[in-house]
Amino acid sequence: MKLDRDEFVVTFDAGKAKPADLIATIREAGYTSFVATDETSPDDNGSGEGSFDDPVYTDAIARAKRENKPIVIDFMALWCVPCKRMETETFSDPAVAKLLEQVVFLKIDTDEHANLTRHFGVEGLPDIRLLKRDGTEFCRVSDFQDAEVFSEVLRGLLDSSLNVPQSGATLPGS
Secondary structure, X not given: OEHHHOEOOOOOOOOOOOHHHHHHHHHHOOOOOOOOOOXXXXXXXXXXXXXOOOHHHHHHHHHHHHHOOOEEEEEEOOOOHHHHHHHHHHHOOHHHHHHHOOOEEEEEEXXXXXXXXXXXXXXXXXXXXXXXXXXXXXXXXXXXXXXXXXXXHHHHHHHHHOOOOOOOOOOOOO
């Protein structure tokens, strides 16, 4: 448990408890949650849906390949207060905006793109996925991030993407 970040990990016996029940209990307690296991691949995310065809996402993948840029996916909703703060305080910050020009920045309204949201296993908002140029997940960010912290995360993504071999690279869903 990391008390400075209000973050904890729950390990459980899948034969005795279901992930959906644990998530419901955690949400009732007022926390956001997500399930991470060694049994599912990033393409599956435990949703049981396999591959999907979301034109917004496939267009972003094509653009990322064409422009040789990493991808930042902002899963948000119009009703989400921390998402609105990210928009007005973080994404509009000049330093963050300049860094976002170096990536393919994709805003996904979770209400409009439910299949894509499930595909990525989004459980709480905001949920921001940072993918390297080869499509592997660099990191995920949840909850509100101020401009200074988010700038550091973006710089880390951009720095890590410089070291990825570009030949034969694949992105999720390609």
